[in-house]
Amino acid sequence: MKNFDYCNPTRIVFGKGSISRLPELIPSGSKVLMLYGGGSIKRNGVYEQVVSAASGFEMVEFGGIEPNPAHETCLQAIEKCRRENVNFILAVGGGSVLDAAKYIAAALKTDCTDPWEILTGEAEVNSAVPLAGILTLPATGSESNGNSVISKRSTKEKRAFGSPHVYPKFSILDPETTFSLPQKQVRNGVVDAFVHVCEQYMCRTGESRLQDRFAEGILQTLIEIGPDTIKDSTDYDKRADFMWSATMALNMLINQGVTQDWSTHMIGHELTAFYGVAHAESLAIVLPGVWRFALEHKGNKLAQYGKRIWGVSTPQEAIDKTEQFFQSVEMPVRLSDYEIDADEAAAKISERFRQRKSVFGEDGLIQADTVGDILLSRA
């Protein structure tokens, strides 16, 4: 096992009815910004639950955070927080709203001319306005980590930052708030969580037997309950297992002490930036391609995964099974399913990585040319 330094201070308040606990969770005297997305929380009753539970606090609202939250929108929210002297941010929604809240919270306390410098690494985050989450879409794990991904619409850039200062103080996870989600979003969440685990797990064998078992446990759970919870939103226990799996998939536990990959995400981000496919959709396209490309390099771990998760004996079968799992939840796995021209995507995205001189993945296995080959294989 590699050395590691792990702390996750986010308090998880899990279960039905948990939103009613807001009064004991938000520091007294807070001036709260309630941040949310496209308004689904106004249709499913979550908005009313939050407003009612937090009625003892002075609160202002900012709605309209979009999927793949835009830097440009966040700038408006930052302005509003300054104007209103907000000192606590309550993100109500999915990973996008959480990510936006972190960016806004950090920007309010970071010395920079343009907050985008936080994303480029030019500005250092040394403090942030305290924030918390009420999660309504299990997928990204953002409710229990210090990471944020923000997109700049003007340049079609998608960048990430991380800081211990933007871990949510608490996150409320009530599976019932997810009952009204469209099937497609639940499907995306299942696949997103699945691939998050894979990025942290599918590297060399033997670095940590326990971290491997934890990762495998999340995968097994997602496989076991994923198809059912997509179809039947009101099975509380399965939805609860899904919600908790998505959090554990990216709360920085399973990656401690082990090598990670993340090349599927690197390539997927560009597919989203250029073609607008949803984050999870991009991952389902890319992952089998990365694994087939790295078949030899990751052979031992693919074999372990195949044996323990799918009961198959070869790395190739393990990849096939994974692709079939995505298809079993009606997740497309090919560029052509979105009418994306593979030649064009390969050319554009490999060119972008060439310009950035990007080298990534386990042992730097993936470079610009590799990305082109991988995307061509996903036509």
Add this chain to the structure above:
Amino acid sequence: MKNFDYCNPTRIVFGKGSISRLPELIPSGSKVLMLYGGGSIKRNGVYEQVVSAASGFEMVEFGGIEPNPAHETCLQAIEKCRRENVNFILAVGGGSVLDAAKYIAAALKTDCTDPWEILTGEAEVNSAVPLAGILTLPATGSESNGNSVISKRSTKEKRAFGSPHVYPKFSILDPETTFSLPQKQVRNGVVDAFVHVCEQYMCRTGESRLQDRFAEGILQTLIEIGPDTIKDSTDYDKRADFMWSATMALNMLINQGVTQDWSTHMIGHELTAFYGVAHAESLAIVLPGVWRFALEHKGNKLAQYGKRIWGVSTPQEAIDKTEQFFQSVEMPVRLSDYEIDADEAAAKISERFRQRKSVFGEDGLIQADTVGDILLSRA
């Protein structure tokens, strides 16, 4: 899944050489009490590592915390802390030293005539002196939770308390500090961690698929590396997996949202109090007896455990396999192995529970008479 409220703020600094990071971890200006046990840290070099790394801090020492730490000894340490104006406690050792540190830290900030009131529940812990750990004996998980077990020698009582205020601020886990441990202590640690998981796992099925998988993952890891790491102390990776498994076994993660049991611990504590058998030794005696007694009640979960962990098909075989695992690491499983008279033990311990009107275990299945029967079955 049941509702839960989970937060583990302890920072884990894991890996070889980590003690050297003390200067960045202890708050500057702290007056530190270095608390330790019987002096093994002076023989294996850990004492020198700590003193050297913490040379920038004003530090006083208190040695002599015993296994099953004594209230009486802790009183002396509390007195010393008061005299020396200590404002940070650094526990260097195993679970006993950590537990003592928590008791001392809480007592220093709790309004009571006798700190023992913290253990009886008469005094409430609302604050504590900050504490941290350098773990040298993986077993109890105390390095990453808010629990403490203290014994009163004068009355042969063993009591526990828990508080969010006594979570260590950080714990350093360097597997190399455990290389010099006697085999017997490593064996005890493996069994202790194993039984901790069982107490949180072996209840009803289906409450949380993910928590089950995590618990099973720890058990599988302990089974896989336990026998080897007991025999070969210098295999770093296996020792690291053992150390991390013991922490994860009782850092309050795997019990969230699920029913727990803990009757093996309740009965084991009394065996330790009356007969002085080590904590883990008491657990290995009691666990198979509790499970056989609860064979019908826990049948479904025993079957799941047997199938997933041991590849056997009946609850009875699953229990047999567990007993055989203990024996494979040379852990005795019978009262007679310690020359304890089962009739006497059954009478004394069931009488104590009768006086206390104790009812415990999953669904209150265990009462005074049951305890007698269980102990008789472990003759």
